[in-house]
Amino acid sequence: MIGQILFILLTLVTFGIAFRKYSQLRRNILLGKDVKIEGDTGQRFKNMMLIAFGQKKMFKRIIPAVMHLFIYVAFLFTQIELIEIFVDGLSGKHRFFRPYLGGVYTGLISFIELLSLGAFVATLVFLIRRNLLKVPRFHMDEMTGWPKLDGNLILYAEILLLIGIFSMNGADEVLYNAGATHAVGASGQGSFNFAISQWLGPALFGGMSVGTLEIVERFGWWMHIIVVFAFLNYLPYSKHLHILLAFPNVYFSKLNSRGEMDNMPEIMNEVKSMMGLIPESEAAPAGDPNDMPKFGASDVFDLTWKNMLDAYTCTECGRCSSVCPANVTGKKLSPRKIMMDVRDRAEEIGKHLDANNLEVIAADKKEGAAALTKDNFDDGKSLFDYITNEEVHACTTCNACVEACPVMINPLDIILQLRRHEILDLATGPGDWTPMFTSIENSGSVWQVPDARDKWAQEMSE
DSSP states (O other): HHHHHHHHHHHHHHHHHHHHHHHHHHHHTTTTTTTOOOSSSHHHHHHHIIIISSSSGGGSSSHHHHHHHHHHHHHHHHHHHHHHHHHHHHHHOOTTTTHTTTTHHHHHHHHHHHHHHHHHHHHHHHHHHTTTTTTTTGTTTSSSSSSHHHEEEEEEHHHHHHHHHHHHHHHHHHHTTTTOOOOOOOSSSSOOOOTHHHHHHHHHTSSHHHHHHHHHHHHHHHHHHHHHHHHHHHHGEEEHHHHHHHHHHHHHSOOSSTOOOOOHHHHHHHHHHHSSSOOHHHSSSOOOSSOOOSSSSSSSSSBHHHHHHHHHOOOOOOOOHOOHHHHHHOSSSSHHHHHHHHHHHHHHHHHHHHTTTTSSOHHHHHOOOOSSOOOTTSSSOOOOGGOOOHHHHOOOOOOOOOOHHHTTOOOHHHHHHHHIIIIIIIIOOOGGGGHHHHHHHHHHHOOOOSSTTTTHHHHHHO
């Protein structure tokens, strides 16, 4: 009874804390402006199943893909055992489903143990890759401090989960052999015959007394559920949030060619007007001519909620940066850092909103403000305090980062929006680009030639 009460209290506290944090996370994603995402829902669902669930893009790098697959499949199937742990915790029983499933139960737990063994090997491989082999993409400038620690913490937690599972199953095997297990429907001599625990249990715990075995078994049970609860509340602070967000992120990703850039209607109409393709009246912005639209993005409020979802889905795997030609040639740009910076900026804003810190509101917006919201937020900072102009300028718009991402994140879209704001709103940019802009404005060509761009076509038609 005491165990049941403790489990219920722990569950309520865990889910209460988690609900609060995940609500804040949702709020941070919705700091981005609304955007309507349309397209074939069937194709979107197919993409989600192949890429998010099926890990399709991971297999462009076969060794880490196989190792990740061990952990991923083990994670999926371990949820079956987790369901039983929940039922056991609420009912005060142990191995509740065993008498109902019989041999299927033994086969299922055995399969989970085999997957767990594979996950253990994969975890060791990933720890070695990160800390001994020092794979370059895990040791770039942005991967210091918390990002580096985060990558290791989850691997250590995985080991703790496995210790919990095998401690519980192994001690239970020995208890069952001694006719002392408290599992439902188990009595007398016999064995669970779990694939690994039937050997590992007697080897590790065979000489222990019944009382000690019961402590070990309960230790494993509680360790597993506590690590799971801790993991649930750790996810919002970790890159491993992609476990949850990869599915919606892939579902809402673009269906058109990843190399296709979004036009800005205001600019497109202005250019068409310059070239005589539409009447000049159609190019003028609607409404007050002094109320010019904002081009591009200077802060997270100007990005879309899909951009924000991208940022929070980022796995920090570094595949984007490892294939970025700007990064490879020594320039400052790292697409992974762009996504991390957007997320960090959203977190900074979120903390101010949670504290209702009215001090961050600019003087011209402060009058009558009773609460801090994303509409009146103005701390004098922007994404350009996180992302330098040099990083934005270095992008070649080659889409290598977009193609490399295993969960369909699009760093290029954010880079383009930052660049558009810098050039169109701030009228700044690299000096080398100025002649090109001038030439386009004067002759419609990127090259400074004296003749109109379409002169050759006019001569051909004469």
